[in-house]
Amino acid sequence: MTTREITNPEELRDLLGAPMPRAVTKERRTLHARDREWLAASPFCLIATAGADGSCDVSPKGDPPGFALVLDDTTIAIPERPGNRRADGYRNILANPHVGLIFLIPGRTDTLRINGRARLVGDAPWFADMEVKGHRPVLAVEVAVEQIFYHCAKAFLRSALWQPETWQPDVLPSRPRLVKEVEAVAESLADLERHYGPGYARTLYT
Secondary structure (H helix, E strand, O other): OOOOOOOOHHHHHHHHOOOOHHHHHOOEOOOOHHHHHHHHHOOEEEEEEEOOOOOEEEEEEEOOOOOOEEEEOOEEEEEOOOOOOOOHHHHHHHHOOEEEEEEEOOOOOOEEEEEEEEEEEOOOHHHHHHOEOOEOOOOEEEEEEEEEEEEOOHHHHHHOOOOHHHOOOOOOOOHHHHHHHHOOOOOOHHHHHHHOOHHHHHHOOO
16 A cells, blocks of 8 residues: 655545534634633643744643733733753744644643744733742743634543543653653663652742
């Protein structure tokens, strides 16, 4: 059997069929009151970016529910927290402001999707509203909403993501062992186990 590549929109539409009318008309450009409630309840989102050369990045962001701050009906902001400092997504935003976000609520099988244009903000009066455990962010991603809609539950239902009986956290080696095996690190396994041990959670905002 030969590989069949799909190379144009017409082939894609012939293969998948036309979208249902409500899948097309559900798109909006401003936040609804329910969107604000969703953002207030969401502790986690994924931010997709692309650089000027087309290279892509998807970065997870998580904080207490409501960490994505609603600035107005067409603008939200997401704080930066201490991390690995690679800044892949942020460097992409500097080159190409288009971003895609998916906001999750644990246990919910639908998601809220926001697409728009982002900019990096080094300080603003609303940074005080993003303070968590005494940590004021040094950076935030401000997103001008261009498209917003709710995404259906099928992917979460197929994957059984929120069903604890399907969880297998020990199917792969621990985080310290993975780092030691696949990354070029000088630390010993014992050093890594101490780093990722019980004290790791105390470093989330420092």
